[in-house]
Amino acid sequence: MKQLVSNGILYGIHWTGLMPVFRRLFAGRAVIVMFHEIQRDFQRELMTGTSVDLLQHCLVWLQRQGWKIVSLDECLRALSRNEPKAPRYAVITFDDGYRDLRSVALPLLEQNKTPFVLYVPTGAPTRALNSWWLGLREIFRRADHVTIDPMGTKFECSDFHSKKAGLKAVTQWVHQDYRRAALLKPTFDRYAVSLSALNAAYFLDERELQALSRHPLASIGGHTTSHAALAMLDPSAARAELVDNRRYLETLLELPVRHLAYPYGTAGACGPREERLAEQAGFSTGVTTRKGHLGDGSLNPFGLPRIGVGCHLESQRSFEANASGVQVAAHALMKAVSPLQCATGH
């Protein structure tokens, strides 16, 4: 229902040309945009990242619509000044440390003079990461019959659409309980999928990360040691994930690391406890994957919202609507209609 209302509003305002009006009413003062992989051939990767064309569209669209793309530090400084006639700001972020940031996205970022933050878990450059999402994608790419034993499900997937749907189903199953990621190891072994080999193929190595950290547009942020959902861990383990990752990156890069992205970033993966731990670990900011905009006045630097960009064709319109505050409007509308639902429901 919520999705229907949101989509209905989205398409309605697109076709009626009301996007600029929505932006004035609902968009905040700033938006932090989240990307993961930037792919030239996103069909081959079962549409799990963002196409390079969509990245280009987002950068150009933001600038044309009057957003000023700045670094995270500059954005927060500007918001704290609370200037009445300041422009809207946008911050570009990439999670996980994929190599395609350097090989595919960087030329576009340079062309558009776009500062960016790259959030890196220690396990990516050290190749120790339990990158279960890459392992699952590899299985569905290679096999036409996929059995996920811990899920108790078999997938017949000989064509692109069934492979994409199967991958999506298993991914959602893990997202329902992040501890399930650890149950997939026998499945990877059975399909002879090496996560360390995938890590080496897809993630920047230490030398590449050192070089990128010297780029004038780049900031490197933490993303924990093992990419764990911190809320699932006891306090000392969660603290170690943050402290060790920051220390690792600062030693490797010989630079201060002050920004953090919480792995998965949902309300179930990080909350007030993780925000306190991040501050105690020496970070200055923490971004989530909770959708929203940054407003005027006081904001919580350890619980910053972001809007994510997918790769589907609708993502172009969806990104424009989200950046313009349509989700805020949909949420307000849902709140308004929910008492009616309660009155007529069981």
Ligand SMILES: [Zn+2]
């Ligand atoms: Zn991540």
